[in-house]
């Protein structure tokens with residue numbers, strides 16, 4: 099019965115002649131790294147998000163790691179964070195031998211449940227690392243209030259949220275330090291890449307130094323004054339990012355249109371809840387994650403398998419971090435600790451989502467979903 103009429107991938111970067119031209123231009127210069135495209139990309143990115151400084155690095159994970167280090171978080175410190183995210187948002191805390199202290203999520207926004215944070219604060223809490231999940235900013239006004247009252251810092255994992263806004267302010271600038279990622283499935287891509295954004299010149303200088311082996315900055319002698327890494331991003335990647343950033347308004351508009359089309363079509367499908375958006379938020383669509391109402395994990399997995407067999411690629415966004423084997427083994431986490439996260443981890447499906455997803459493809463996905471759900475129920 100199920101036959102493949104179309105193949106619809108989960109995500110697909112949109113590379114145009116502009117991206118190709120910018121990359122080729124770099125290839126005819128000698129400056130393949132630490133060249134002018136790096137500085138230009140950082141300047142344009144900082145301008146776009148409205149931050150004083152942007153420091154581009156080779157991945158979003160590197161950006162998060164440097165953010166943790168730049169805030170002086172280390173062994174024995176605790177960082178409050180969400181278990182419903184990509185594993186990097188928690189791993190970056192472990193890199194510095196600090197401890198991620200998980201707080202469950204809000205069932206509407208799927209972001210960290212701010213109500214539940216204060217019960218988890220301790221003498222050792224140094225920061226809250228909140229994730230703007232799927233391009234929907236967290237509740238930053240209330241996060242700021244908690245952080246100010248308890249004198250702790252706010253790290254914004256905005257890796258999925260470039261271009262999103264909370265009460266008119268751009269994602270990435272809502273915490274004390276923000277991190278972006280430019281992997282090919284993100285709103286804009288550099289192939290691999292990421293960036294830290296901050297208004298603090300000292301944090302910016304520290305990140306620039308740590309990105310490049312801990313070298314002193316602006317000092318001709320270039321001594322290695324602190325522990326650093328090679329987290330550099332090449333000018334080839336930055337040129338790709340510059341072209342993508344030039345087209346970002348068009349990219350985000352197109353993604354908004356795709357999300358609206360999904361929403362309209364999903365209205366006709368029983369048992370599916372489309373993603374919600376809070377009124378104070380301007381969404382920057384990263385992925386399109388639906389929930390199956392009342393479905394068990396087994397049912398959800400069967401839906402995904404059957405969609406895959408029709409050529410429709412789906413994702414598990416996200417498997418709860420605390421239940422990943424590494425986290426279970428290292429910290430003794432178990433089922434039942436974060437019920438909302440676990441319930442969402444069992445019944446969400448990421449549908450194919452990218453700029454150039456056509457109406458015919460969306461219709462094919464939604465029709466496939468409707469048929470699969472009907473056949474299973």
Ligand SMILES: *Cc1c(COP(=O)(O)O)cnc(C)c1O
Pocket residue numbers: 157158159160183184186187229255257258279280281291292
């Ligand atoms: C993509 C992403 C990152 C970083 O990813 P990289 O693959 O290292 O660029 C971090 N946090 C979240 C929530 C992400 O989605």
